[in-house]
Amino acid sequence: MKHRVFFWFFLPTGLAMFFFIAMPIISVVSQSIFTPHEAVLKTVKNCDPFGCKEVISIDHEATENLRQEQPFGRFVGLGIYFDRGHLAINEIAGAWSMSDSWTVFFSKLGNLPFYRAMTFTLTFTFVVTPMVIGLGLLIALTVNALHAKIRGLVIFFSLLPFVITPLIGALVLFWMIDSRGILGGALQWLLSDPNLSLKASTGLMWTSLIIYGIWHAAPFAFVIFYAGLQTLPMDQIEAAEIDGATRLQRIRYVVIPHLMPLVTFVALIQLMDNFRVFEPIVGFNAAAHATSLSWFIYNDLGGETRQLSSASASSVLTIVGVAILLIPVLLRTWRDFKSKV
Amino acid sequence: MFLKKLILANVFLAASITGSYACDISARVSIVGNEFPAIQTVGAGAQECSGAEVKTNLTADHQKINVAGMQGTPAEFTVVINNNSVLTTMLNEDLVRPLDDLVAKHGQSLMPNQLITIDGKVMAVAFMANAAHLIYRSDVLEKIGVAPPKTYEELLKAAQMIREQGIMENPVGGAYMAGWNLATEFINMYFGYGGKLYKPGSAELSIQNDQGVDTLNMLKALSQYMNPDFLTHDSNATNAEFRANNVALMNMWGSRAATMVEVDGVSQEVKDGFAIAGPMTVGSGDTSAATLWWDGFSIAKNISDAEAEASFIAMVHAIRPEMITDETEVQAVWLIDGYKPTAAAMGVFDAAGRKTEPYPSLPQQPLLHSALGNELSDFMQGNETAEQALADITAAYVTAAKEKGLLN
Numbered sequence: 001m002k003h004r005v006f007f008w009f010f011l012p013t014g015l016a017m018f019f020f021i022a023m024p025i026i027s028v029v030s031q032s033i034f035t036p037h038e039a040v041l042k043t044v045k046n047c048d049p050f051g052c053k054e055v056i057s058i059d060h061e062a063t064e065n066l067r068q069e070q071p072f073g074r075f076v077g078l079g080i081y082f083d084r085g086h087l088a089i090n091e092i093a094g095a096w097s098m099s100d101s102w103t104v105f106f107s108k109l110g111n112l113p114f115y116r117a118m119t120f121t122l123t124f125t126f127v128v129t130p131m132v133i134g135l136g137l138l139i140a141l142t143v144n145a146l147h148a149k150i151r152g153l154v155i156f157f158s159l160l161p162f163v164i165t166p167l168i169g170a171l172v173l174f175w176m177i178d179s180r181g182i183l184g185g186a187l188q189w190l191l192s193d194p195n196l197s198l199k200a201s202t203g204l205m206w207t208s209l210i211i212y213g214i215w216h217a218a219p220f221a222f223v224i225f226y227a228g229l230q231t232l233p234m235d236q237i238e239a240a241e242i243d244g245a246t247r248l249q250r251i252r253y254v255v256i257p258h259l260m261p262l263v264t265f266v267a268l269i270q271l272m273d274n275f276r277v278f279e280p281i282v283g284f285n286a287a288a289h290a291t292s293l294s295w296f297i298y299n300d301l302g303g304e305t306r307q308l309s310s311a312s313a314s315s316v317l318t319i320v321g322v323a324i325l326l327i328p329v330l331l332r333t334w335r336d337f338k339s340k341v
Numbered sequence: 342m343f344l345k346k347l348i349l350a351n352v353f354l355a356a357s358i359t360g361s362y363a364c365d366i367s368a369r370v371s372i373v374g375n376e377f378p379a380i381q382t383v384g385a386g387a388q389e390c391s392g393a394e395v396k397t398n399l400t401a402d403h404q405k406i407n408v409a410g411m412q413g414t415p416a417e418f419t420v421v422i423n424n425n426s427v428l429t430t431m432l433n434e435d436l437v438r439p440l441d442d443l444v445a446k447h448g449q450s451l452m453p454n455q456l457i458t459i460d461g462k463v464m465a466v467a468f469m470a471n472a473a474h475l476i477y478r479s480d481v482l483e484k485i486g487v488a489p490p491k492t493y494e495e496l497l498k499a500a501q502m503i504r505e506q507g508i509m510e511n512p513v514g515g516a517y518m519a520g521w522n523l524a525t526e527f528i529n530m531y532f533g534y535g536g537k538l539y540k541p542g543s544a545e546l547s548i549q550n551d552q553g554v555d556t557l558n559m560l561k562a563l564s565q566y567m568n569p570d571f572l573t574h575d576s577n578a579t580n581a582e583f584r585a586n587n588v589a590l591m592n593m594w595g596s597r598a599a600t601m602v603e604v605d606g607v608s609q610e611v612k613d614g615f616a617i618a619g620p621m622t623v624g625s626g627d628t629s630a631a632t633l634w635w636d637g638f639s640i641a642k643n644i645s646d647a648e649a650e651a652s653f654i655a656m657v658h659a660i661r662p663e664m665i666t667d668e669t670e671v672q673a674v675w676l677i678d679g680y681k682p683t684a685a686a687m688g689v690f691d692a693a694g695r696k697t698e699p700y701p702s703l704p705q706q707p708l709l710h711s712a713l714g715n716e717l718s719d720f721m722q723g724n725e726t727a728e729q730a731l732a733d734i735t736a737a738y739v740t741a742a743k744e745k746g747l748l749n
């Protein structure tokens with residue numbers, strides 16, 4: 001393609017990417033390095049049905065003047081990134097110097113919101129992603145082997161978890177695992193432990209969230225792999241059959257290599273999605289046991305006082321985290337690409 | 342019976358006549374607020390006005406949308422239904438206007454104690470009071486031969502007896518859901534122990550003390566008698582447990598008392614045993630382990646004067662003295678002229694009549710509330726000591742307050 005032609009083809013996409021991807025990122029980064037001005041406080045008399053009281057209140061005129069002088073707010077550089085709500089540099093240094101063993105250090109680390117969230121997020125990501133790929137492949141192979149007449153119906157039902165709004169799906173499961181719900185109750189009965197509660201134990205809550213994650217995303221992997229299976233080279237399969245390969249060997253040496261680019265694709269998308277795990281945490285009311293960076297953003301912006309700088313810093317950290325996670329997959333794709341060229 | 346109907350009909354007639362007479366508006370009104378029954382009544386009252394559109398958006402998530410919906414010019418919401426806590430946020434963000442001129446012009450039906458003044462200016466109009474207090478099952482307490490608890494220590498003893506006698510496995514209820522609810526319970530209990538949240542005259546937190554530790558230990562002790570899922574239970578879930586005959590003792594909002602046993606599916610046993618009392622004290626203190634709240638409304642700053650006037654007229658219409666009827670009088674402790682306390686209001690009245698702290702209206706309070714909500718759950722699960730939890734809360738609060746410029 002000529003450069004001129006390429007330019008005109010790319011221009012609309014390029015503009016859209018600039019306005020809808022680059023600009024918001026620039027905005028988020030700039031918001032994360034500025035914080036609101038120091039509030040000018042004054043003492044006022046506050047009267048309500050329960051009596052009068054002297055309280056402190058914000059002097060808006062004085063604060064407004066500060067704001068007009070410097071509309072961006074106070075420049076704090078990476079201060080927000082390093083504070084206790086995020087990377088907590090000082091707290092880590094303190095924990096390091098005060099701990100005499102790794103166990104103590106890690107337990108102190110687990111007490112900091114960012115690292116606690118990371119522990120859950122990474123566990124979730126690295127358990128759910130491979131399970132989704134495996135389960136998706138299994139469903140795709142099974143459906144592909146079905147008789148054509150019932151295939152449509154089975155595909156429809158297999159897709160349902162992915163079609164259901166994530167929050168609703170999470171809520172349905174949340175009610176089922178309640179200690180008075182059908183699954184929670186059944187478990188209590190099976191293990192004859194009336195105090196067993198899936199929601200009260202961190203381990204069981206993580207398990208529930210992970211099961212939900214797999215349940216929700218497996219159909220996505222299934223659809224992709226099923227589409228891939230329709231393009232299987234039949235001559236290779238037949239050749240393998242003639243050579244006496246078993247069904248398992250055919251899958252291992254013909255089908256999976258054929259689907260490999262799709263596996264990479266699903267892995268990429270799933271790594272990104274799972275790192276930003278959010279809906280199940282809200283749906284399961286799981287904030288006491290499991291949090292993620294996305295939940296931090298929601299929490300900072302959903303409180304009565306919006307903490308924009310903190311939320312922006314969490315957003316930038318999410319972008320950085322996704323980038324780090326994707327490096328191995330991208331490197332591999334790049335190597336494959338180069339070896340083909 | 343006939344007489345009663347006649348009186349009722351007259352009341353409605355009078356209400357509708359004064360209503361249509363008093364409430365002609367000429368600009369749009371848009372209301373955002375919480376969703377409990379009393380507020381639904383007020384919202385519906387405002388919608389009786391004619392001449393222009395009156396929209397309401399009443400939802401439990403009101404705190405997530407009200408600031409964003411009032412920051413634009415013109416603001417999407419012209420009226421915010423607020424309380425001690427929401428008003429602080431509105432004042433912090435400078436989103437509501439002084440109402441003195443509107444009160445002078447249209448506020449003849451309001452009583453002086455309904456006006457919330459900040460620095461001499463009326464910034465909100467209150468229409469109801471609220472507080473958490475004891476809700477219990479009189480039949481269950483009779484069975485174990487115990488009087489309704491006046492202190493949390495008595496409540497714990499009663500709970501133990503109920504469990505030991507096999508009446509209920511987890512007889513205590515509480516809205517202990519991690520986040521806003523749990524933070525509210527902490528503040529209630531901390532005030533009960535006589536604690537002060539801040540150093541006098543500053544935004545510096547002072548909860549790392551004996552009262553803080555006692556508070557946490559009491560919350561933990563109570564949770565041992567709760568459904569093990571307590572960290573996921575908000576007011577609605579806790580009430581469901583009470584209605585389902587699983588809970589006999591709980592500290593619950595007064596605004597929920599009237600409708601507690603009025604829903605479908607509540608057994609006769611629970612209906613008959615349902616009873617309320619004032620808030621409890623704790624640790625031999627004389628201050629209630631509860632906070633007083635008012636609910637009211639404010640008018641947005643970023644709207645035209647015509648819209649502000651229409652909004653004020655509609656809201657004053659919604660809380661006019663004639664709105665107190667047989668149906669609405671039980672919904673809340675109304676601060677409106679002509680309201681007479683019903684049996685359901687007893688708990689809140691008891692709270693207001695005793696030494697009970699109002700929920701603090703301070704610029705930094707919302708930040709403390711979120712810090713409490715996020716950091717308390719670790720302690721409640723037994724993962725850390727009370728001292729560590731209080732240190733974590735303080736650290737989280739300081740981080741947030743520094744970012745917002747409220748602390749150096």
